[in-house]
Amino acid sequence: MRNSIQRTWIGRRAPNFNAPAVHPDGTVMERFTLSKLQGNYVALFFWPLDHTFVCPTEILAFDHRLRDFNDRNCKVVGVSIDSVYSHKHWRDTPVDQGGIGPVGFTMVSDVSGTIADRFGVRSIDGPALRATFLLDRDLVCRHMLVNDLTLGRNIDETLRTLDAIEHVDVFGEVCPANWRDGQAALQPTAEATASWLRRNGSEL
Secondary structure (H helix, E strand, O other), X not given: OHHHOOOOOEOOEOOOXXXXXXXXXXXXXXXXXXXXXXXXXXXXXXXXXXXXXOXXXXXXXXXXXXXXXXXXXXXXXXXXXXXXXXXXXXXXXXXXXXXXXXXXXXXXXXXXXXXXXXXXXXXXXXXEOEEEXXXXXXXXXXXXXXXXXXXXXXXXXXXXXXXHHHHHHHHOOEOOOOOOOOOOOEOOOHHHHHHHHHHHHHHO
């Protein structure tokens, strides 16, 4: 079954799912539905397991930047194979006691691993890999990044990529390497690329 799953979702509408989750206010929802977020950008990220080592550093990094995601009309949703009770216990435990505190994004429970399987990011050992998907307002996947279990993500890079996606959507330009919001992008033509490289190529 797992070998037959679609392995890349770039350019495709993300697979919908319904699953239990812990709401940002700490309440448990029996049914969280991804498709209900249509109309927003979505940063959907997977982590392996609650109460582990690299995972809380990433979760807190996302949480500390929630205002930045909100300013970009982007909803943050996290997924792991833990139960909603594990999620709730972890977020109800203060950071200085080994928890993550009351993080402000939805934590989805994927106990069966079905969601990770559908996105093609389940590890050989069972938990999800450290995967991030950026979905546009139509829930089409525009970016994905997958790390193994040992490598934490750079959430500022996720925000930079989100800015690039929004710039493309608004202006119809394409974004060169290392582009940041406010910098020059370019039209998708050979002439525009040559002009951009003459002006900026030495800074790459």
